[in-house]
Amino acid sequence: MRIAFVASETETAQAALTRLTGRYGQCPAPDGTVIVALGGDGFMLQTLHATEHLDIPVYGMNCGTIGFLMNEYDEEALPERLAAAEEEVINPLVMRAGDRVGGVQTALAVNEVSLLRAGPQAAKLRITVDGRVRMEELVCDGALVSTPAGSTAYNYSAHGPILPIGSDVLAVTAMAAFRPRRWRGAILPKSATVRFDVLEASKRPVMCDADSRNSVRDVLWVEIRSEAAIRHRILFDPGHGLEERLTREQFV
The missing domain is CATH 2.60.200.30 (Probable inorganic polyphosphate/atp-NAD kinase; domain 2)
Known part of the structure; x- marks a missing residue:
């Protein structure tokens, strides 16, 4: 699994980027099998826009505030989490x-x-x-x-x-x-x-x-x-996909 890490400019996200690339390596986004975005929802949107020409799924880890489009931040067993993640496809x-x-x-x-x-x-x-x-x-x-x-x-x-x-x-x-x-x-x-x-x-x-x-x-x-011709592929941990999050949001 070739992971391309990208991070927002916040101190928290940049520190996470240093730790994760030191542990799991780093490759350019076009050569990756998955992109891991470190930040909040705003950075996730930025990443999706920046990589819309690549047919590569994006897995977000929350280093921001709300993180509706992100997964929980955890540095352990990341390749296993990515392999088990569920994919949602969104047309912009x-x-x-x-x-x-x-x-x-x-x-x-x-x-x-x-x-x-x-x-x-x-x-x-x-x-x-x-x-x-x-x-x-x-x-x-x-x-x-x-x-x-x-x-x-x-x-x-x-x-x-x-x-x-x-x-x-x-x-x-x-x-x-x-x-x-x-x-x-x-x-x-x-x-x-x-x-x-x-x-x-x-x-x-x-x-x-x-x-x-x-x-x-x-x-x-x-x-x-x-725009059906553009597909954003977003990865979520099992049981925590967008469908579950949207349903849960209505019962808060």
Whole structure:
């Protein structure tokens, strides 16, 4: 087993990297059979994005805080843990965003794509699904489209639904919806393409963001869909996979 260790810049993760590479060796990520990411959920997302061109599973060990996408940190018998780990496959979202100067930017998101008001007034958005307008006007602080893997992150804090990891659906969730009053969002097929058009864009500016990594300001429209051609392979200890974690989260 050829292990490629990567670590966040925190002191804890860097110390773990030194110990683990000294014990188990180190190889470049393209040559590895598995990537072990040391850090928190943010670093796990960073690692998945950085290695999306490699067909190599990623096993996270928590050196951060929440660690929802990570396994418990333990330096003992790591090759045996990796051999016994269960794999989850996640397809990311692809975001295309058109801005006010005519540019179009593209980014990928493992968790969610979010739109947020960028000024003092609420955003006004039109929602179209697969070419059909479903909501003429949503007045809100923002809205997001989430994958099942990201449904316990930003989506959940915005009171969106927790989605089973094996479900072929996406969540559309509003943040502080003013009109329609108390609109709680929608669950759509994974195959759907969701488009947000920004109404009154000069008066009510909006920005969009993919996994809190790729921000685009002054957007006029954003299209979001699942990208089946990209597969993120994530490893979890037996009995502690995403399905179990998502279920457990609902009974806390």
